[in-house]
Amino acid sequence: MSRERLVESVVYQSALLLDGRDFQGYLELCEPDFRYVIGAYSPEIRREMVWLDHDKAGLQTLFETLPRHNSDHSPLTRHVTVYRVEVATDGASASAISALQVFRTALDGGATELYAVGKIHDSLRIADGQARLSRRHIKLDTRMLGIGSHIPL
Amino acid sequence: MSRNAEEWSKPPRFPSSHYVDTRLYTDEGILREERERIFAHTWIIACHESEIANPHDYRTFQHPAGVGLVVARGGDGAVRAFYNICPHRGNVLVHDPSGSARVFTCIFHSWTFDECGNCTGIARRREGYQERLTPADVGLRRVRCEVGFGGFVWVNVDDGAPPLRDFVGDALDSLLPFLEQPLEVFHFQKVVVNSNFKLWHDTNSEFYHDYMHYFNRVTGMQQPGYFERKYVPHRNGHAAVGSMKVRYDAYQGGAERQVGWPGLTPGGWILVDLFPGMTYNLRTSVIRMDTAIPLAPNRTLIELRGLGLKSDTPEERQARVRDHNTIWGPFGRNLHEDFLGVTGQGRAMRDAASGSRWVLHAREESNGIHDEIGMRHYYAEWGRRMERSASDPFAERAQGDAAPAPRGAVKS
Numbered sequence: 280m281s282r283e284r285l286v287e288s289v290v291y292q293s294a295l296l297l298d299g300r301d302f303q304g305y306l307e308l309c310e311p312d313f314r315y316v317i318g319a320y321s322p323e324i325r326r327e328m329v330w331l332d333h334d335k336a337g338l339q340t341l342f343e344t345l346p347r348h349n350s351d352h353s354p355l356t357r358h359v360t361v362y363r364v365e366v367a368t369d370g371a372s373a374s375a376i377s378a379l380q381v382f383r384t385a386l387d388g389g390a391t392e393l394y395a396v397g398k399i400h401d402s403l404r405i406a407d408g409q410a411r412l413s414r415r416h417i418k419l420d421t422r423m424l425g426i427g428s429h430i431p432l
Numbered sequence: 433m434s435r436n437a438e439e440w441s442k443p444p445r446f447p448s449s450h451y452v453d454t455r456l457y458t459d460e461g462i463l464r465e466e467r468e469r470i471f472a473h474t475w476i477i478a479c480h481e482s483e484i485a486n487p488h489d490y491r492t493f494q495h496p497a498g499v500g501l502v503v504a505r506g507g508d509g510a511v512r513a514f515y516n517i518c519p520h521r522g523n524v525l526v527h528d529p530s531g532s533a534r535v536f537t538c539i540f541h542s543w544t545f546d547e548c549g550n551c552t553g554i555a556r557r558r559e560g561y562q563e564r565l566t567p568a569d570v571g572l573r574r575v576r577c578e579v580g581f582g583g584f585v586w587v588n589v590d591d592g593a594p595p596l597r598d599f600v601g602d603a604l605d606s607l608l609p610f611l612e613q614p615l616e617v618f619h620f621q622k623v624v625v626n627s628n629f630k631l632w633h634d635t636n637s638e639f640y641h642d643y644m645h646y647f648n649r650v651t652g653m654q655q656p657g658y659f660e661r662k663y664v665p666h667r668n669g670h671a672a673v674g675s676m677k678v679r680y681d682a683y684q685g686g687a688e689r690q691v692g693w694p695g696l697t698p699g700g701w702i703l704v705d706l707f708p709g710m711t712y713n714l715r716t717s718v719i720r721m722d723t724a725i726p727l728a729p730n731r732t733l734i735e736l737r738g739l740g741l742k743s744d745t746p747e748e749r750q751a752r753v754r755d756h757n758t759i760w761g762p763f764g765r766n767l768h769e770d771f772l773g774v775t776g777q778g779r780a781m782r783d784a785a786s787g788s789r790w791v792l793h794a795r796e797e798s799n800g801i802h803d804e805i806g807m808r809h810y811y812a813e814w815g816r817r818m819e820r821s822a823s824d825p826f827a828e829r830a831q832g833d834a835a836p837a838p839r840g841a842v843k844s
Binding site: 343 | 617620623
């Protein structure tokens with residue numbers, strides 16, 4: 280498998296794992312120094328905003344504590360398209376930009392609505408025929424997220 | 433024991449001050465009257481001064497009385513507010529939510545206005561209006577505007593309302609020592625929920641719902657001092673809650689917050705609810721400001737702001753943003769739960785046929801943290817301004833006065 284294909288595979292796999300709420304599987308795609316950020320630019324206050332910023336341990340805690348919180352249990356479905364993959368000349372790292380659309384399906388009745396759109400900016404390391412995420416920065420276009428969610432995108 | 437329909441619809445066996453009729457949250461006529469009697473005469477936070485930091489900066493705001501405003505900082509540094517309406521054909525004058533402009537130009541027919549609301553240009557005026565209309569006839573509608581109490585920009589569409597200081601009274605006295613340094617907004621989020629604006633304010637006015645927040649149970653409710661916090665009612669329907677030491681390290685993966693707030697005890701927390709729908713919430717390292725804007729009886733726009741100190745270093749700001757997001761960000765632990773709570777109320781009250789008529793505000797614990805005095809105090813003010821009883825809103829008014837009458841703040 281080419282390095283570009285490896286990268287695409289990780290991006291798609293990460294969406295599938297989160298859709299399936301396989302949070303441990305998602306973390307296994309990540310390097311130990313993984314950093315996860317969700318942000319958005321606010322035209323109202325004319326600033327870049329950070330809405331979630333976790334290292335791997337922080338994400339692990341977030342996932343572990345989910346059962347203790349009251350959450351909306353409507354499933355989220357991610358639609359991802361990898362737009363661009365750039366592999367470093369030494370082949371040991373790569374970056375990817377993907378389009379992200381997230382849909383929420385109500386438990387009662389199953390109506391689906393668009394929840395958020397944005398872009399995923401990933402950095403990855405490649406070794407031993409595997410690519411792993413070292414940084415994920417989701418830049419949201421959508422800023423009205425309704426009642427929100429405890430689940431990362 | 434469960435109850436039959438008759439038992440379910442009976443008023444609670446509490447004083448009428450201790451429960452409200454749910455039609456307060458669902459009735460179109462009530463909201464229309466709230467706009468006329470409350471929002472059209474009340475000081476409301478439109479934005480923060482840091483959002484219009486430079487001369488000629490502007491910011492738009494959807495006022496809860498039902499009119500769009502534009503708030504602008506002039507070249508002289510003064511902040512002014514106007515209806516965001518071109519007086520020519522009623523179009524929106526300023527379309528973007530923020531920006532910088534020395535002149536406001538209506539895109540429709542190119543009429544122009546300066547930062548003081550003066551009309552400065554009417555395209556082909558003489559050809560069309562001859563001498564029948566001059567720019568002096570068509571200035572913008574100016575709205576009263578004051579900056580204060582932490583640098584917030586307050587507006588009041590009633591030209592005759594008492595000044596802001598009278599409206600706030602002493603409600604913010606416990607917080608003022610911590611609002612002396614210039615603040616800066618780092619977080620802004622709009623949320624539309626299917627629920628009444630008062631229900632959101634109710635959520636901010638009672639801490640009994642900490643049972644819904646796992647984070648608050650372990651960092652607050654289980655810690656010493658939690659039940660010693662008191663609600664203090666203030667004039668004009670406002671209420672404040674005293675501080676305690678929050679143990680952020682009691683939450684899994686949590687740690688004591690690295691940055692505090694000048695003068696505030698580490699882990700401190702002060703909350704002030706302002707009638708009819710604003711809340712200052714200083715929690716250890718961050719201020720959150722909520723402004724609830726009714727869109728319909730069962731639909732509310734909530735503007736959420738997070739603020740730090742303007743003097744923050746990048747490291748301090750990063751820490752405040754992290755602290756904010758842990759509980760109050762769109763993916764935070766508490767905010768989502770609060771929205772679940774208030775939209776659940778909205779769903780349950782939407783169906784009038786359910787006969788779900790009463791909401792209890794009846795907890796009495798010597799004004800302690802789980803006492804519901806905050807809501808009782810709010811609805812007493814609501815009743816005063818609306819000339820209706822919150823527990824029996826459709827009873828005939830004592831004086832038979834069905835016509836809306838402006839009701840302002842009680843002066844000190």
